[in-house]
Amino acid sequence: MNHRHWKTLQERELAQGYSEPTHIAEVRREIRLSMALAEAIYERRTELGMTHQTLAERAGLEQTGISRIEGSDIVPSLLLLADLANALDATASITLDTDNIRVVFVGH
16 A cells, blocks of 8 residues: 555545544553653753763663653653652653643753
8 A cells, every 4th residue: 555545545534533542542642741751851951961971870870771761762760750850950840631741840
């Protein structure tokens, strides 16, 4: 099936009221949360002029761990998130709403 046919099929499904299966919607939501968290960590780290290595040392991690978190490959536990906030000299603010996922690190 070529891309052109797929797009037409997708448009037909949407026009017929197709809705995404719940489990797929949940996976998409989890990915959006992971990406929002990764972006917030990256923004705060670069705002402070830190390298992956510096943040890793301050948070008690390996450099590859920071890289994987910022790449949305892994989602940190709450304990690790607290360590990251401390290492970033910030408070983590997370908004989880149906249509609004927002993560911000506010400096102290």
